[in-house]
Amino acid sequence: MSILIRPLITEKLSRIQDTEGKYAFEVQSSATKPEIKKAIEAHYPGVKVAKVNTLIMPSKPKGRYTRSGFQAGRTKTWKKAIISVKEGTIDFFEEI
Numbered sequence: 001m002s003i004l005i006r007p008l009i010t011e012k013l014s015r016i017q018d019t020e021g022k023y024a025f026e027v028q029s030s031a032t033k034p035e036i037k038k039a040i041e042a043h044y045p046g047v048k049v050a051k052v053n054t055l056i057m058p059s060k061p062k063g064r065y066t067r068s069g070f071q072a073g074r075t076k077t078w079k080k081a082i083i084s085v086k087e088g089t090i091d092f093f094e095e096i
Contacts, residue, residue: 003031003039007092008080023090027081029056036081040090050086054079 008024016022027036033052040049059074083090 003028003035021085023083025081027079029079044090047088048086049083051084053082
């Protein structure tokens with residue numbers, strides 16, 4: 001299974017990509033920073049990673065009202081990696 005699960009594309013992250021050259025990915029929870037760096041450089045040729053920051057996103061409470069009453073639950077926890085690129089750019093939409 002790949003270390004990179006999916007790129008994260010939001011308005012805020014798009015602005016950071018344009019101004020600072022940082023990209024965000026959802027990665028496996030067990031992935032380390034050197035493994036993430038190798039996976040990025042292997043998946044996107046011509047990109048050199050300068051720095052990798054990781055953070056674990058906490059679960060959030062969720063709920064909905066149904067006929068049988070209120071059903072409560074939580075979202076799953078996941079790991080986010082923010083990649084600072086030394087040289088090259090990452091185009092998420094080239095594979096479409």
